[in-house]
Amino acid sequence: MTEAELQAAVRAFVRDEVAPAAAAWSMGAAPDPALLGRAGALGLMRIQVPAEAGGLGLGFAAKARAAETLARADFGFAMSVVNTQNVALRLVASAERRVWEPLLPDLLSGRSSACTALTEPGAGSDFASISTTARRDGEGWRLDGEKCWVINARHAAFAIVYAQCGEPGDRDGIGAFLVPLDRPGCSRYPLDAPFAQTSMGTGGFRLEGVRIPADHVVFAPGQAFGAILDEINGARAYVAAMCCGMLGAAIEAAGDYGESRRSFGRALAGHQAWRLALARAGVALAAARAITAEAVAAVDRGAPAQLAAAQAKIAAVDTCRRQLPELLHLMGAEGLRPQHPFSRHLAAAEIATLTDGSTEMLLERVHRLMRRAPAP
Template sequence: MIPRTVFNEEHEQFRDTVRKFLEKEALPFHAQWEKDGQVDRGLWKKAGEIGFLCPQVPEEYGGLNLDFGYNAVIDEEISRFNLTGIGWGLHSDIAVPYIINYGSEAQKRKYLPQCISGDMVTAIAMTEPGAGSDLQGVRTTAIKNGDHYVLNGSKTFITNGQHANLVIVVAKTNPGEGASGVSLLLVEADSPGFKKGTNLEKVGMKAQDTSELFFDDVKVPAENLLGAEGQGFIYLMQELPQERLSVAIGATANAEAALSWTVDYVRERKAFGKPVSAFQNTQFKLAELAAELAAMRVFVDRCLELHYAHKLDVATAAKAKLLATDFQCKLLDECVQLHGGYGYMWEYPIARAWADARVQRIYAGTNEIMKLIISRELLQ
């Protein structure tokens, strides 16, 4: 096995703490949360008390000012346990960084301490019924009217949609423009005219609250504009590499866990009087998956190292997301096959992981969009 060098001793000590917390506070309850359609809101508060939420926030706003490796450790441990209902990654890795990087001093002081404590859950509302990966095509509008914006439109497939107290909404402040007309607004969930739809019923990730959001003449104070007007598309493009890296990190860790479950299963399961692991087909399949997984692990770790140094470019992040999620789905499908009929039973972790993983190739930009990004760099 190739030793990992991307984490230091402090990271690994932190990993042990995260793992013990998840084993006690999440793993025993996740099956019930799948039935409920969302995790217990109290989990967020418990995580905040220990410092698991937004560890990268600067100390002046109540954070720990840690490197992204701590976020990665949390992502890995959640993925290893296949606790896909927990939306901390969306909160800490994706939404809150927009406030850190583009928020005003007043916005940071108002929102960041609550994001760290778990009193406030965030979401980012990009996708619309008619616009997914094409962010320039959003139809939600935010028209300036004196000291506020009037927000109208709808969003769908929004992670943390039910729990969210604060939503970063992607909207057109200048509907006549394309990318240059896009802005980001911080919208509080109790704003009049802001309604949450029902919790969407999905194929997988059943414990993850995913919602439609509706905005009907919502008055958003002008001071809740995030960054500069008309710069939203640029901000999105700058932050998406970290989002895609997070997806790749989770995909790789989940694949490692699934391979481990499968190795244990084929050793114990007998067919034709001997363990399934004794068959050459099983051995060859596992060998192929293990070899590809080792290569994936090295590449994703290198991407994380580049991100530490602020050198992870858009195309490389797209490659990581594309390769890791494609491989995760391939590995899980092979592992389900090696489990036989039991691999299709919801009580087995491999079945849950297989169902949960399919969306990895869709969100954070579809894998087809990743190919476009990569090809543009090649052909420019």
């Protein structure tokens, strides 16, 4: 499958299946599990997975574009799909073949999902402070601790769990482990909020003496910290792309409504103030897309992307948070109906602010990196 074929299939999938279902998700309904299977059949779980492992072998930019299209309908579902794809890619790249080979067919087809578990009740952006532990237990490992706010945790078959193998606060002591979530000692729970979390599958799990074999190590202690920071740079870039997708969909929805809804004897689009507000949103989106494209390109070619990814996420998230309320007001009360994307995209923009590093933390990082950068 070429990337052009993939993107065309994703657009049709979003139009015909994801968007019609997303209205119910925003009201707390759970996605039909079969929908993940249809996403898998399209290739959405194997975009970056090497062809020799059953994947499409495409680049990061292809994943970011697909995620942007999915997010036009629902940010949560897009995050769910992308996170399963990320785990598949990580296992092929870093785990032992005899471990991932039997798992991959169900993962790539969407018959099962997976998650990456970083956040804990007492550790979010300060990743080095995680308290979940992994200790040698005979020939294997024993894991104890709790992970929360994990995408796909409600339904994932397994997780890549980051745990401290050394002393608290030791970055070099952190390792990563493949943990089947049906193991004795593992108990999971959903996490809900006034912003619906169902399509993202947000939840947590507790590990109490969970034992795994030695070959389930994905990153040995000392390797995990740097690897996850690189992955987070990529995540910030595709989250920025997803925010651009949400805003683009909202602009289109408002524009279409403005052509048909009449007010004071003419279409809304006939009022200059209405048109200017829509145009302002379009200009802001163009700027966010430009900076996001730079970050996606840097990640795609393997260039240093820490600064570009942080800037892109800040710009795209902030643009969404400013412009989506304005677009909702262009719609009036009609924009509150769940069949329109405004309410769920507003909620998603707030969630995106906290995902993969808060805006405040990223601003501190941008300042530090800009001070180090050479003058042009």
